[in-house]
Amino acid sequence: xxxxxxxxRPKAKDVMxxxxxxxxxxxxxxxxxxxxxxxxxAVSPVELFYAHDIIPIYPENHSVMCLSGRMMPRLxxxxxxxxxxxxxxxxxxxxxxxxxxxxxPIGGIPDPDFLLACNAQCFTLTKWFQVLSRRYGVQVFxxxxxQYIRKKDAxxxxxxxxxQQLSEMIEALEELTGRKFDYDRLKEVLGYSAEASRxxxxxxxxxxxxxxxxxxxxxxxxxxxxxxxxxxxxxxDYYRLLIEEIKEEKVSKGIGVIPNERFRLYWENLPIxxxxxxxxxxxxxxxxxxxTSLYAHAWSYDFDVSDPMRTLAxxxxxxxxxxxxxxxxxxxxxxxxxxxxxxxxxxxxxxxxAVTFGVLELxxxxxxxxxxxxxxxxxxxxxxxxxxxxQIRTRLEAYLETxxxxxxx
Amino acid sequence: xxxGVLDELLSIARGPYPLLRAWKKESQRKIIGSTxxxxxxxxxxxxxxxxxxxxxxxxxxxxxxxxxxxxxxxxARSDLELVLTYERDFFDGYVLPQVDDTSQHLCDIWRRNVxxxxxxxxxxxxxxDRPSAxxxxxxxxxxLKGSLESFTGNEISEAGLLESIGLYNQNRQHLRRLYExxxxxxxxxxxxxxxxxxxxxxxxxxxxxxxxxxxxxSSIDKTDLKDxxxxxxxxxxxxxxxxxxxxxxxxxxxxLKVVGDDLCVGWRYIGADVEMDGNPLRAIVNRHFKKGPFxxxxxxxxxxxxxxxxxxRKNRAKAVIYFHIKFNxxxxxxxxxxxxxxxxxxxxxxxVETEYQTTHLAGVRTRIQAFGESLAEE
Numbered sequence: 001x002x003x004x005x006x007x008x009r010p011k012a013k014d015v016m017x018x019x020x021x022x023x024x025x026x027x028x029x030x031x032x033x034x035x036x037x038x039x040x041x042a043v044s045p046v047e048l049f050y051a052h053d054i055i056p057i058y059p060e061n062h063s064v065m066c067l068s069g070r071m072m073p074r075l076x077x078x079x080x081x082x083x084x085x086x087x088x089x090x091x092x093x094x095x096x097x098x099x100x101x102x103x104x105p106i107g108g109i110p111d112p113d114f115l116l117a118c119n120a121q122c123f124t125l126t127k128w129f130q131v132l133s134r135r136y137g138v139q140v141f142x143x144x145x146x147q148y149i150r151k152k153d154a155x156x157x158x159x160x161x162x163x164q165q166l167s168e169m170i171e172a173l174e175e176l177t178g179r180k181f182d183y184d185r186l187k188e189v190l191g192y193s194a195e196a197s198r199x200x201x202x203x204x205x206x207x208x209x210x211x212x213x214x215x216x217x218x219x220x221x222x223x224x225x226x227x228x229x230x231x232x233x234x235x236x237d238y239y240r241l242l243i244e245e246i247k248e249e250k251v252s253k254g255i256g257v258i259p260n261e262r263f264r265l266y267w268e269n270l271p272i273x274x275x276x277x278x279x280x281x282x283x284x285x286x287x288x289x290x291x292t293s294l295y296a297h298a299w300s301y302d303f304d305v306s307d308p309m310r311t312l313a314x315x316x317x318x319x320x321x322x323x324x325x326x327x328x329x330x331x332x333x334x335x336x337x338x339x340x341x342x343x344x345x346x347x348x349x350x351x352x353x354a355v356t357f358g359v360l361e362l363x364x365x366x367x368x369x370x371x372x373x374x375x376x377x378x379x380x381x382x383x384x385x386x387x388x389x390x391q392i393r394t395r396l397e398a399y400l401e402t403x404x405x406x407x408x409x
Numbered sequence: 410x411x412x413g414v415l416d417e418l419l420s421i422a423r424g425p426y427p428l429l430r431a432w433k434k435e436s437q438r439k440i441i442g443s444t445x446x447x448x449x450x451x452x453x454x455x456x457x458x459x460x461x462x463x464x465x466x467x468x469x470x471x472x473x474x475x476x477x478x479x480x481x482x483x484x485a486r487s488d489l490e491l492v493l494t495y496e497r498d499f500f501d502g503y504v505l506p507q508v509d510d511t512s513q514h515l516c517d518i519w520r521r522n523v524x525x526x527x528x529x530x531x532x533x534x535x536x537x538d539r540p541s542a543x544x545x546x547x548x549x550x551x552x553l554k555g556s557l558e559s560f561t562g563n564e565i566s567e568a569g570l571l572e573s574i575g576l577y578n579q580n581r582q583h584l585r586r587l588y589e590x591x592x593x594x595x596x597x598x599x600x601x602x603x604x605x606x607x608x609x610x611x612x613x614x615x616x617x618x619x620x621x622x623x624x625x626x627s628s629i630d631k632t633d634l635k636d637x638x639x640x641x642x643x644x645x646x647x648x649x650x651x652x653x654x655x656x657x658x659x660x661x662x663x664x665l666k667v668v669g670d671d672l673c674v675g676w677r678y679i680g681a682d683v684e685m686d687g688n689p690l691r692a693i694v695n696r697h698f699k700k701g702p703f704x705x706x707x708x709x710x711x712x713x714x715x716x717x718x719x720x721x722r723k724n725r726a727k728a729v730i731y732f733h734i735k736f737n738x739x740x741x742x743x744x745x746x747x748x749x750x751x752x753x754x755x756x757x758x759x760x761v762e763t764e765y766q767t768t769h770l771a772g773v774r775t776r777i778q779a780f781g782e783s784l785a786e787e
Contacts, residue, residue, distance in 0.1 A: 083745035087480055087736065117707075119535055123509040126535065126707055127742035134711060134746050142707040144542070146532035146549075147513050153552055154532070161545040168539050325517040350480055353738060357514035360476055361521065378478075 012242040016225060019234055027110050030055050036113040036177060039132065041125045042227050043298055043319050044118035044143060045166060045312045047193050050231035051186040052173045054114070058228055059132075060125075062109050063091035066098060067273040067382035069105040076383060090351040090382025092128040099135065112138055114176055116169070120145035120322040121298075122354030141172055145317040150324055162313035186308050189231040194303035199239030200226040201300035206246055207291040208339045211256025213246050216267055216290040217280045218257065226299045256289075262409035263288035263400060264340060266332065268362065269347040269355050270295055270381045282393065286400050287409075291339050294320040294332055295355070325358050329365035336370050342408045344374040345399070351380045373406070375399035411628035414621055415602065422605035423654075425612040426496055429461075432614070439501035441527065444488050444512065445649065446673040446703065448504050448531055449550060449693045451683060454615065455565045455573040456557040461500070462611035464674055465765050466491040467653050476518045482736040484650060485511045487765040492523045502527025502560065504553065508535060508705040509739060527560045529553060536707040537698055546694045554690065570689045576615050577683070583622035584610060584679040590629065592668045592724065595636040597629075600667045601657040608674060641666035642784045645720045648732030648740070649673045649704070652765050659774050660730070663781035669724040671701060671716060672732070704739040713743060714750045721756050727784050728757040730777075735764045757784065 030037050036054045040046055042061070049056040066075060067090060075097025080086055084096060098104055115138055117129040126142050133140045143165055146158050170181045203222065206214050222242060229235040249255070265283070267290045272279065283289060298319050304311040320328050335341065346363050349356045363374045377395050380386035403409065421428060433440060440459045443450075450460035465487030473489040492500065502525050507513045516530045532549050534542035554565055584607060591598045610618050641664040651657050651674060660667065670676045681699040684692040702712035717729060729751055733740050744760060751758040759780045761773060 079745075083748065085741050088738065088741055092742075123513075123535070123705065124738060124742075126705075127739055130707065131742060131746065139709070140707060142536040142538075144535045144545075146534075146545075147507060147516070147530065149530055149532070151552075153555070154549075157545070157548040157552065158532075161541055161548065164541040164544065165539070168541055325514075325521065348478055350478075353481070353514075354510040356478060357481060357511060358517060360478065361518055 009241065009245070012222070012238070012245050015238055015241060016222065019225060019229060019238060023228060024106055024109070027055050027057055028107070030110055037110045038114040038116055039112040039129065040116040041118045041121055043121040043316060043321075044116055045169070045316055046228075047186060047189045047231045047308075047312060048166070048169055048173065048181075051189045052170075052177065052179070052181055054173065054177070056228065057109050057112070059095045059109070059128075060091050061224065061228060062098070062104065062106070063094040063382070064273055065105045066094045067091075068276060070274050070384070071097075071103065071105070072274070072383045073385050075101065075103070086383070086385070087350060089122075089124045089128065089353075090380055092124060092131075093351075094382060095128070096131060099132075111136055114138060114173070115140040116143055117141070118143040118145060118316060120316055120319045122321065122352070124352075124354060141169060143169065143316075145322055148318045148323050148327075150327060158317060159310065159313045162317050163309045166309050166312060183308075187305060190303055190305050190308050190311070192233055192236055193230045193301070194305055196226050196230045196232075196235035196239055197299065197301040197303060199236065199243060200230075201297070203239055203243050203246070204292065204296055204300065205338070206243070206251065209251060210264075210340065211254070211258070211261040212264065212289060212291050212339075213250035213255065213257055214291075215257045215280060216271070216293055216296060217276060219292065219296040220271055220276070223296060223299060230299070230301075258284040258287065258289050260287045261289055263343045263403055264409070265290045265343040265345055266336060266339075266341045266366075267293040267295075267345050267347065268332070268359055269293070269349045270352055272347070272379055272381055272387065274382065274384060275387065282396065286397070288343065288400055290345065291341060292335050294328065294335070297331075297335070321354050325361055325365070328358065329362055329369070332362065332366055333369050336366070336372070341370075342372060343399070343403050344370070344372050345396075346374050346376045348376060348378040349381050350378060350386055351382065372408075373399075373402060410630075410633045411625055414625045414628065418606050418609045418621055418625070419602065421609035421613050425609070426499060429612065430499065433459075436614075438614075439526075440499065441502045441504055442492070442500040443504045443531075444506065444515070445484070446506065446508075446677060447533055447697060447700070448506050449553070449697075451570065451573045451577050451693060452550065452554055452565065453504065453557065454576070455570040456561050457563060458502075458557070458561065459614055460504075462678075463488050463491060464608065464611065464650060465652065466495055467765050468495055470766060476522060477514070480736050481511055481514075482734045482738075483765040484652075484734050484737065485515050487652075489515065489519065489523075492519070497524065500525070502529075504529045504531050506531045506533050508533050508703075511738070529556050533697075533706070535705060538707065538709045543694060543698065546697055547691060550690055550694055567689060571685065574683045574685060574689055574692070576619065578685070580610055580615050580619050580622065581679045581682055583619065583626060586626060587622070588676075588679070590634060594634040595638065595640040597634055599661045600665070601654065601661055603667070604651060604657055604675060605654070607678060611674070611678065639664070642728070642781060643668045643724065643726045645717065645724060645726045645729050646670035646672055646675065646732065647717055647729055649734060649737070651675075651732055652734075652763060653767050653770070655770055656732070656761065656763060656773060656777075659770065659777050662774075663778045664785070665730070665777070665781050668726055669720040671713075671720065673703070677701065677703065704743055711746075711750070714747055717747070717751070718754055718756065727787070728759065728780070730780075731758055731760045733760050733762045735762050
């Protein structure tokens with residue numbers, strides 16, 4: 001009977017494809033249907049858009065598709081001709097390049113009616129969206145989240161400031177659409193966000209099982225849904241389905257994501273999108289698997305639906321990239337413990353200053369606490385011109401040999 | 410003009426640390442360093458401390474790269490290097506402002522690796538186009554006040570704060586007066602000399618600096634302001650810093666006369682005063698919003714371009730020289746549109762990519778001279 005149910009149940013990856021298709025098709029029709037498009041950043045209070053029937057579009061997600069589709073450096077070269085430098089964020093370069101040439105793996109994304117840049121994630125987005133603001137004549141709303149420093153008086157003030165900005169954002173959305181904001185609808189949307197975030201974290205935490213049924217590569221694929229559909233029932237249903245599927249197909253049978261799991265690794269930073277699969281296969285051949293990252297956990301929110309404004313302010317301000325280094329290190333170290341990690345790969349991502357500028361310091365803090373040596377290497381998350389295949393493979397191999405010599409795993 | 414006083418100011422700008430060490434030893438005052446930009450110095454001064462704006466070092470980078478990757482801008486790396494290597498024991502504490510990812514990380518790295526008796530991050534609003542920014546800055550300024558009071562053990566009184574504000578306003582007024590003389594007279598003062606005086610103001614105790622400026626200004630007579638020969642080509646400077654300082658000498662050599670700027674080590678430091686009536690803390694906050702646009706801070710419309718164009722027109726400048734610090738992400742994003750927009754308005758703009766620690770300026774010299782010649786031919 002259970003087997004029959006499982007057979008009838010759609011596969012999570014097929015559902016994800018359908019959700020993604022529906023989402024982009026819906027967005028492309030938005031202007032025909034007199035609906036508004038807001039560009040926003042992956043870590044931002046997107047619940048306000050869903051509650052106000054505005055379609056959020058994430059240029060970052062579209063850039064990931066371009067980078068994974070190996071459209072770099074072609075897109076970057078287009079904007080370098082205009083004077084933008086090759087050391088800017090690869091997402092931004094890819095997006096601005098797409099706007100010059102119009103090429104996209106999904107046929108493009110609609111133009112924005114509103115731009116929201118939340119700087120908890122990074123400051124770059126403000127500047128990138130300012131370029132879009134000039135291009136489309138649409139004002140940027142900077143959702144300013146000061147660093148969530150560990151001082152009680154400062155934190156109280158910061159949350160008050162961020163809450164005030166949520167109210168300002170609501171006013172701006174009402175002005176844009178000419179409609180009153182519905183706070184009851186916000187509660188409903190937030191309920192979906194809370195549940196999707198909880199389930200997403202449950203999905204990520206499956207990697208704490210030995211052998212792990214998922215790797216960081218699964219996390220990075222499946223996180224897309226919570227990034228752009230949190231706040232919807234579809235996201236909640238999706239993660240329920242995904243968790244059930246993994247538990248049934250792998251956990252219940254003790255099947256790991258790689259056959260002979262030995263090295264359980266942490267990854268610091270965003271992935272190298274165009275080397276995503278290669279890295280996974282290369283590591284698997286060496287009995288190694290990357291299991292988690294603070295980056296993947298950036299969407300593990302813990303919303304308290306009883307106080308929407310407060311909980312949105314707290315969650316979107318306290319993301320790992322916006323806390324002090326000590327707190328970021330503590331969060332990473334707790335992942336080492338929870339997931340029984342025994343290796344640490346720290347990627348200096350030249351095109352993501354927000355995450356990378358703390359990595360050298362973070363490495364020392366994590367190594368000191370865990371005793372696990374770390375591999376640090378530099379490259380770019382999206383531009384193959386800054387990726388040295390041989391050098392990086394050699395370093396990965398040498399690192400795994402070191403772990404082997406140390407008797408790890 | 411009293412050359413001796415001018416030389417005194419220039420010697421501060423060209424090597425403040427030995428001079429200030431001697432002063433510190435004698436006065437027994439505590440020095441609080443802040444990186445660029447916008448920390449309310451009046452508040453630090455009113456706490457009985459001596460504010461000092463850190464503008465990096467041009468000496469070699471040796472330790473900063475261990476903490477901060479090489480694609481951080483040289484402004485951040487040089488600031489860090491200064492306190493890791495060259496002036497490690499000079500400062501008693503720090504108030505470091507945050508405006509972007511680099512300055513945010515710099516605060517953490519600094520706090521963990523540099524010795525200090527006092528450390529505070531000053532979380533500036535990164536938007537100034539909505540009411541929440543003003544309220545936030547007031548909260549943050551109040552927090553800084555409380556934090557300084559805890560450090561010194563003394564309350565900052567309203568009267569004391571007003572006195573400090575008066576002192577700083579006076580300094581800015583003197584500097585603006587000198588700027589006006591530089592603008593209106595053909596050869597009153599060179600670019601390097603004038604901007605060095607602004608730098609010296611960021612570094613020297615304000616009471617003393619005001620005395621020096623007063624002596625200098627009172628010594629200026631008609632012969633100093635009398636036009637001699639050609640005026641040179643009037644230009645506006647844009648950017649954050651002018652480093653290495655020799656690039657200002659190159660402008661002088663090339664006959665380019667600075668008549669306006671939006672630099673942090675320039676007009677942003679001296680352009681706006683704090684109102685003396687009403688609540689002094691609110692007045693300090695109000696000053697922040699009168700300063701004009703700054704690249705990391707979001708404002709309505711395209712304020713950076715509009716302000717620059719306004720500076721050019723108001724000062725009858727012929728061109729803009731933009732100092733672009735390599736790897737400064739904020740400037741990287743501004744520049745392509747800014748250049749297009751200025752050119753569309755018929756204003757030539759010349760971008761000089763600069764880095765601290767640059768020792769070979771021959772290429773920059775040739776390009777600036779060529780730009781100057783092309784302007785002269787127009």
